[in-house]
Amino acid sequence: MSTTYSISDLARELDVTTRTIRFYEEQGMLLPERRGQERIFTPRDRVTLKLILRGKRIGFSLSECKELIDMYDPAAGNQKQLERFLEKIAERRQQLEQQLLDIQQMQLELDTAQGRCLAALGKI
Structure with a gap:
């Protein structure tokens, strides 16, 4: 059973x-x-x-x-599925790398804006 x-x-x-x-x-x-x-x-x-x-x-x-x-096909060793999975992993990594760059750029812009605000208030 x-x-x-x-x-x-x-x-x-x-x-x-x-x-x-x-x-x-x-x-x-x-x-x-x-x-x-x-x-x-x-x-x-x-x-x-x-x-x-x-x-x-x-x-x-x-x-x-x-x-x-x-795409699951154990008779074929799942080769097509695994190859597509690797492609998807590479795509996801690229998306994450771009998001990380975007976040770093936004942090720089926040630092700049914060510095300008502090300078305008005479705190730096």
């Missing part, structure tokens, strides 16, 4: 709310079986949820997570 999980099992294990899991189900990213009102999740659903959560932690959008998950 294969292992299955309830929504509360997954929520507890992955430290998310059941509402979060239902949201990903509503988005079509998780497809649990139904037994009446009860959702029955498979090990694949568990892995998918872990991948979604990891992707969100590193700043991927939900559509980017879905794109990567949809």
Whole structure:
């Protein structure tokens, strides 16, 4: 018999709310079986949820997570998925580097504005 999980099992294990899991189900990213009102999740659903959560932690959008998950193909060694993941990582790094530069520039502008205000008040 294969292992299955309830929504509360997954929520507890992955430290998310059941509402979060239902949201990903509503988005079509998780497809649990139904037994009446009860959702029955498979090990694949568990892995998918872990991948979604990891992707969100590193700043991927939900559509980017879905794109990567949809590429899952263990028969082919997941090569296309992994190559696309590397591309997405490089894109995310570039975005973060640009954001860091933008923040540093804003800090310089704040320093300049602060200095001018202090000089105008005669405090420097």
